[in-house]
Amino acid sequence: MVLMNPVISKLTGKLVVLASASPRRLEILTNVGLRFEVVPSWFKETLDKRLFKTPHEYAVETAKQKALEVKQIYTFECLWFLNFGYYFLYTVLVVFFSQTVDGLILEKPVDKQDAYRMLSRLSGKEHSVFTGVAIILCHEKEDEEIDYQVIDFYEETKVKFADLSDDLLWEYINSGEPMDKAGGYGIQALGGMLVEYVHGDFLNVVGFPLNQFCKKLGLIFSPPGSLTHNSTQTSPQGSPVDTVPPAEPAASSPTHNGPPDSQGQNIPSASTAHNVSTHEKLSKMIELMDGFKASKVLFTASKLRVFDVLRSSKKGELQAEDVAQEIKASIKGTERLLEACVSLGLLQRTGKEYTNTAMSRHFLLSDGPLSLQGYIQHCNELVWPLFTHLETAVREGTNQHEKAFGKTSNLFQDAYYSRHEVKLRFMKAMHSIAKVSGRDVATAFDLSKYKTACDLGGCTGAMAYEFAKAHPGLSVTMFDLPEVIEMSSHFRPHDADDRVSFVAGDFFKDELPKADVYILARILHDWSDEKVHILLSKIAKACNPGCCVLVSEIFLDEDRKGPSRGLLQALSLTEGRQRSASEYSLLLKSHGFTAAQVKHTHNLLDAILCVTE
16 A cells, blocks of 8 residues: 655646656655656766865755756656756765765775775765755746746765674675665665664665655645745755756767666765766667667657557557557567667556656657657658668768769759658658757747848748747748748648748749848758858848848857767768857858857757847
8 A cells, every 4th residue: 555645645647757767766756656757867977076065065966957957858848857966877875974074976886896995985984875856846837938946955864884894895795786886885775784873864875865855845835925936945955946047968878768776876085086987888888889779769669650559549558469459560579669668768667558758748749749750750761771871971971862862962853852752751850850949949039129030941831930939020931942832831830820921942043032030940051161151142142231140050069079969960971061159150250240149959959140240
């Protein structure tokens, strides 16, 4: 029988996302009746520990940034997010020797000798176990904007180790248990025999401060007015509620199976803080090697309509046999596909029943407003086959598309794209990207002083509609090739804004429509420098003083070490190239445009706004 805490029962009916894959945290929260989805964070633990006065400040800030990173996936409905203090890609506790000045951060032992070093250091001493927790509450406002609050706190538990003989230490080490535990011990298992006493919340040492969490929920669910978006509350061992924007998320790993668990963050130390174990390096290599398999699982599940099938069932859940029947596939193959989807966070399973996760409901339903199915199909049918030619393309420095289909001067005029269904599939891919990123791009800058805009190469018009929606005083013209304009009717919303119009033409050959703002979304990276200069020269000639150009692309880091999406896209080896924000700024400045603002949206595309001099 599950004992439901009265405070936790307040979460019934709400979508709760746990940004941790720790089996112990899952067990603790499940045992008190909390229902949640698991979406592990991949925020890199690169915070400079020297900037934090105490271990718990580091744990709390890391927890907050990880929770905010996961929140980026869920910006379209009211959610709760939980996260905890991490070190590297593993959930860890912060353990601090109270009798020393310079603490050491203990991560997972590299080998048995490392485990012995950690445990012998803890022997006979009391240390503090800190867990940082971050909760993000999202609220949908009347204008469909998502507002959020961040509440963070920490819990400290004192743990005293007995004086341990070498024989006892090696007996414990040889059991194998220390090797996947930060600090080298797990108090809830064999490691409990090392502990003389615990002062404080025992579950905090296991991995989750349940008591303090329930107290925090009690404050959150206090009468209206006690907690608002702009309010500041401080509770024991808690930090104020804030709405500080998250740090820029780290590039995602190729796969999303949750990180291996550890009991938390155990500190005595700083000297080992930057050590990366062989196991961690190997784990990263395995993720990279298996990345293509994860992509193909996503592509296959999408093509077989697994996510739509689960959504269409009465309860939104089905067993593997039922899914197999619906998608006309073998039970054995379907079951393994569904299990792989669970490991990637695309599905969740309760008993034998499979259901979509929030991420899948947002992005993987074919008729969803933010569906990426069009782009996924494009990746499966075109990008995946093209990348099989990568080795040859790299050797010869030629476009992968050329290796597969022959050289072409225009994407919509070559032999491959001449078929109607292939053109339509390409447009669905571009439509998917525009629908997901369009809102953030359209709202990146204040365009209220402008009256007209022209979206050059806007494909389906999705980006143009987002600009019209974001700026009520703006009329937008979508300018693209005649065949694209003709086919764009397949994508126009039933309540299409009459401030969006469609004009056919070739922006290299034909006169451009007059506008105050010229929008170039996913255009410049595809073309050679020569053609880019031709296009920008035409735009500059069409602009009156004060007009502007808005370029939206994947912006590379200034050191060209990321983001991986942009660098991987560059491997298509088209005649164009990926650029950083400063490179786009210099490019536009050479045509008389001054960089006004740069916006990193944390979405698929970034944006830069440049004004004529």
